[in-house]
Amino acid sequence: MAENSLNPVPFSEPPYLRGLPNPYITPAHLRFQKACRKFAWENLIQHAMEWEKAGTVPEHVFHTFCKANMLLPNMPAPLPVDWLKRLGIHDILGVKVEDWDYTYTGIYCDELARSGLSGPGGSLNAGFAFGIPPIVKFGSKDLQERFLPDLLTGKKRACIAITEPEAGSDVAGLTTTAVKSADGKHYIINGTKKWITNGIWSDYATMAVRTGGKGAAGLSVLVVPLKNHPGVSMRRLKVSGQITGGTTYIELDDVKVPVSNIIGKEGDGMRIIMTNFNHERLVIAVGVTRSARVALSAAFSYCLKREAFGKPLMDQPVVRHRLAKAGAELETMWAWVEQILYQLSHMSKEDGDRQLGGLTALAKAKSAMVLNECAQVAVLLFGGNGFTQTGQGELVEAILRDVPGARIPGGSEDVLLDLSVRQLVKIYQAQEKKLAQSSKI
Known part of the structure; x- marks a missing residue:
């Protein structure tokens, strides 16, 4: 699918890209989305399957992204504005670095995963998303001076x-x-x-x-x-x-x-690591939800044209039932991710970590469950083609192999499910204590 074409297949795009009203997306966000999609298509997405099969994304791609400041969006919002301006970086595809919010981050992560494959984007972004942020947030002035100039510009990885x-x-x-x-x-x-x-x-x-x-x-x-x-x-x-x-x-x-x-x-290690995990889990959830979208929409398209038993697969009630159940999971997941992105854009980092840390862990775990459901449905509906690493089903076959990489990194699924509830219990206990104290006044 070329960079400027609108895919009409159901479930292929988030609602805001299908022209539906959205309370979170501004005209500025839409302008960035178009520019981001064009850049990602030209420099990564159109080659993603080819490079995934080869096993490595060429090194020049990393440098191309860095020259355009297009790996900086992987960092937590707000961006380290003072540092970026010191390095002569004032905007990202026209968005001023001081205007960057988590909704832009979500748009970027969604576009970077548009191929459906997590590997190509993941080959570029781990340092900016997970390695550099602790230095920015917790590093001493001396440490930052020694490392950030080269890391933020991509001279070092x-x-x-x-x-x-x-x-x-x-x-x-x-x-x-x-x-x-x-x-x-x-x-x-x-x-x-x-x-x-x-x-x-x-x-x-x-x-x-x-x-x-x-x-x-x-x-x-x-x-x-x-x-x-x-x-x-x-x-x-x-x-x-x-x-x-x-x-x-x-x-x-x-x-x-x-x-x-x-x-x-x-x-300080555990505190630094856990703070970093909140951002990591959120951006994983966004990319994983896009991969689920790619898998399900590919299956939907296939079922419209593939005939079996004398009629299109889409005429089979069992096929429609599978697509409907997976589609409900997918769109529910995206709505939740959008909500968290918006909330973080209007909260301090400290409040976001405290109030949304557990829910972000839960969202990451749930996004991987949704990917598993959508990928499984896609492979089943593609039949033999979905079991083959070439031809019509090669993409959904590859996405299904990516599923463990969504369910395990950033905290494995069962650990995050438990963590999320323990965090929510802590919030409840703190609020209950405050209510008890206020009732005594």
């Missing part, structure tokens, strides 16, 4: 490195250690990181390490050099989906890092 072979969603259980040298000037890091998106191309990792005792209180976050740094070895991992994402295994053997590379202070 970063990733986030938390997960380990024995510690994924259980962040508090990670075992990679950072012990101070005898002279107190360096941390010596030993351990492994696994399933690190973009790691293989990254100059630096924003890395969770253990500087103290057991549990969450012993965690810290460091900026750790990767490429060609003594003691660091990296290799790509073969994964079933998101082939182009650069999933990486990192080994750290007496890796020497200046103590000044710490983000925040020792023991």
Whole structure:
């Protein structure tokens, strides 16, 4: 589908792009969406399947996006305006950096995932979405001065490195250690990181390490050099989906890092990581919902033209029933995502983290469930074509392989379901305490 064409197939576009009234989208948002779609189509989307099959997005694509400031939208809103202006960056496709809000972020993430494949976009954005934000939010002035100019302009690449072979969603259980040298000037890091998106191309990792005792209180976050740094070895991992994402295994053997590379202070690790997760989970939810949209609309289109038993598949009640159930899940999910994006645009970061953190975790988990439903329906309705990595069903077959990459990273599904309710219980208890206190006055 060319960049400027409107897909008439049901479920192919969010309602605001089908001309329906929307309380969140302004004319400025619409102008950005058109420009963003054109840029993404020309530089990524039209080649996405080709590059996914090849296994790697060409390096020049990252630099093209950076030159146009088109990886900055992956960062949390509001953007780091002072830093961007210092670097001569004043707008993103015509949107002033100071005007950027989470609705723009949602539009961008939706367009970046328009191919339906999460790997190509994921090959570009992990550093800006997850690796750089902790430095911006929690890094010292010295740390920011040393790293942000190159990272924000794409001269250097970063990733986030938390997960380990024995510690994924259980962040508090990670075992990679950072012990101070005898002279107190360096941390010596030993351990492994696994399933690190973009790691293989990254100059630096924003890395969770253990500087103290057991549990969450012993965690810290460091900026750790990767490429060609003594003691660091990296290799790509073969994964079933998101082939182009650069999933990486990192080994750290007496890796020497200046103590000044710490983000925040020792023991701040869990707070930094959890704050970062809220943004990560939200942008994942947006992209995943677009992938679900691509899969379901492809199935809808196929069922309109494919004949079986003497009539189009769409004439079969069971087919319409499957499409309807998946479509209801999809549009409900998008409405929820839009709502969260709008709410974050009108709340402080602190209020958003506190009030929406649990719901964002729930939304991320639910979006992956919706993707699973839509992808499963699409593959079933495509039949044999949906089981084949070439031909009419190759896209839905690839999207189905991407599903685990939606259900596991950023906090696996069952962990996030539990986390969301625990967060909501905390909010309830805090509100109940306030009500009890006010009733005594």
